[in-house]
Amino acid sequence: MRALTIRQPWAAAITYADKRVENRVWPTSYRGPVLIHAGKTSDRRHGPMVAAVVRGLQLDLGAVLAVARITDCHPDDGECTPWSTTGNFHFVLDEVTALPLPIPWVGAQQLWTPPTTLVDKVREQLSSATAAHVVLRKEAGPC
Numbered sequence: 001m002r003a004l005t006i007r008q009p010w011a012a013a014i015t016y017a018d019k020r021v022e023n024r025v026w027p028t029s030y031r032g033p034v035l036i037h038a039g040k041t042s043d044r045r046h047g048p049m050v051a052a053v054v055r056g057l058q059l060d061l062g063a064v065l066a067v068a069r070i071t072d073c074h075p076d077d078g079e080c081t082p083w084s085t086t087g088n089f090h091f092v093l094d095e096v097t098a099l100p101l102p103i104p105w106v107g108a109q110q111l112w113t114p115p116t117t118l119v120d121k122v123r124e125q126l127s128s129a130t131a132a133h134v135v136l137r138k139e140a141g142p143c
Contacts, residue, residue, distance in 0.1 A: 001020065001032070001034070001035070001119055002030055002032070002033070002035070002070075002111040002112065002113060002114070003033050003034060003036075003037050003064070003107065003108075003111070003112050003113070003114045003118075004022065004034050004035070004037060004040065004079055004091075004108035004112075005023070005034065005037045005108060005109065005112070006022060006036060006037065006039060007038075007039045007041055007042055007043040008018075008020070008038050008039070008041075008042045008043070008054075008059040008060075009042065009043070009046060009051075009053075009054040010043060010046075010050070010055045010058055010062060011036055011037070011049050011056045011065055012038070012053070012057050012059055012065070012105060013050055013053050013054060013083070014036055014066065014068070014077055014093060014096060015036055015065040015066040015096065015098045016053070016054075016057060016098060017053040017054075018083075019081075019083045019093075020083070020091060020092065020093045020094065020096070021080065021081050021083050021084050021090045021093065022069070022090070022091075023060055023083075023084065023085035023088035023089070023090060023091075024088055024089050024091060025088055025089070025110040026089060026110075027073050027075070027089045028070070028073050028088045028089075028091065028111060030070055030073075030075070030111055031069075031070055031071060031072070032069065033067060033068070033113070034067070034068060034069065034070050034083075034093075034097065035064045035066070035067055035070055035097070035114055035119075035122060036064065036065050036066040036067070036070050037064050037065070037105065037107040038059070038060050038061055038062065038063055038064075038102070039062070039107055040061050040062045040107075042059065042061070051084065051110035053077070058138035060102040061104035062104055062105065062106065062107070063098065063103055063104045063105060064095075064099065064102065064103040064105055064114075064121075064122060065098065065099060065102050065136070066096055066097055066098045066099055067095075067096075067097050067099070067122060067126065068093045068094065068095060068097070069093065069095045070091050070092065071091060071092050071093070071094045072091075072092035072108055073089055073090065073091050073092065074089065074090055074092070075090075076089070076090065096134065097126070099122065099125045100125050101125065103118065103121050103122065104107040104111055104116055106140050111112050115136075129136070
């Protein structure tokens, strides 16, 4: 299990909308479950597509918002989704499940390993089998 800190409003677009790619300047070989963590700061550089998606949402900062699965990471190969950024690596996300309540937590840069206490707090909120399997399944690739 890993966690990925993402600035708002991008974390909300992943959690509550259809953003299924996270753009990074660095690649990862990691495949498996990931906590979507909203950073403590917001990114003010976003366009009307993002504004339309997050309008009216509370943009929690410094909290875990969702669980997901990283299924792929590939270099820019053109615009693979409307959310893709040219020149970046694209972390492909699947099985995004919003938590009922955000969990306040201090994040870190890059992919980070969440402590057991945080993972336990996430599991407490994932009561259904369809959501819990995202966190409980074995990781599919190297760290």
